[in-house]
Amino acid sequence: DIQMTQSPSSLSASIGDRVTITCRASQGISSFLAWYQQRPGKVPNLLIFEASTLPSGVPSRFSGSGSGTDFTLTISSLQPEDVGTYYCQKYNSAPWTFGQGTKVEIK
Amino acid sequence: EVQLLESGGGLVQPGESLTLSCAASGFTFSFYAMAWVRQAPGKGLEWVSIISGGGGAFYAESVKGRFTISRDNSKNTVSLQMNSLRAEDSAIYYCARTDAHYYFHYWGQGALVTVSS
Numbered sequence: 001d002i003q004m005t006q007s008p009s010s011l012s013a014s015i016g017d018r019v020t021i022t023c024r025a026s027q028g029i030s031s032f033l034a035w036y037q038q039r040p041g042k043v044p045n046l047l048i049f050e051a052s053t054l055p056s057g058v059p060s061r062f063s064g065s066g067s068g069t070d071f072t073l074t075i076s077s078l079q080p081e082d083v084g085t086y087y088c089q090k091y092n093s094a095p096w097t098f099g100q101g102t103k104v105e106i107k
Numbered sequence: 108e109v110q111l112l113e114s115g116g117g118l119v120q121p122g123e124s125l126t127l128s129c130a131a132s133g134f135t136f137s138f139y140a141m142a143w144v145r146q147a148p149g150k151g152l153e154w155v156s157i158i159s160g161g162g163g164a165f166y167a168e169s170v171k172g173r174f175t176i177s178r179d180n181s182k183n184t185v186s187l188q189m190n191s192l193r194a195e196d197s198a199i200y201y202c203a204r205t206d207a208h209y210y211f212h213y214w215g216q217g218a219l220v221t222v223s224s
Binding site (some may be wrong): 001028032034036038043044045047049050085087089091092094095096098099100101103 | 120132142144151152154165167168201206207208209210211212213214215216217
């Protein structure tokens, strides 16, 4: 099975900072990569699909890039409401594996 | 508006069974694959199972042979039959609707399952 590895596991940044989270697949998955945000105590929320496409309603400070095995989620200017845990997920085939998560906090 | 409402969670003893249900509304149910994702307390997300609109199903290795996913397109519901439950199955179980290539676009509020003696 393809493994999904995120880094870092956690980060602390200041309001307005640029934040980058990486996700690496153990084998190529083309662009079948999604990112989810889970705010504390809340339900996961789809942030990005097809590696770089934002669903309607997701703020434009979020962006995604990459294909194959290496992917990046970027928050261009960190806001207080961005606190939470971010997960990548592969969906090219079974199993639909998630990364272990990256916890984002405000410094 | 897409709505997903899970039900059936609760406290059970190890080895017992439990069935979760997810009632869907706001979209043409039969067009979309539906999935279950769980999250143990303080842990990350774990995909459990997925079923296509036509009924084809996949399972995570951790639940294969114990859990069965099913759907009733006439009632707009998807269910997860969980047998031989273990303590490590304790989690919030989320129902999710997929889109296009089976990423999880919409999520329910979750149902808590606790397996403990």
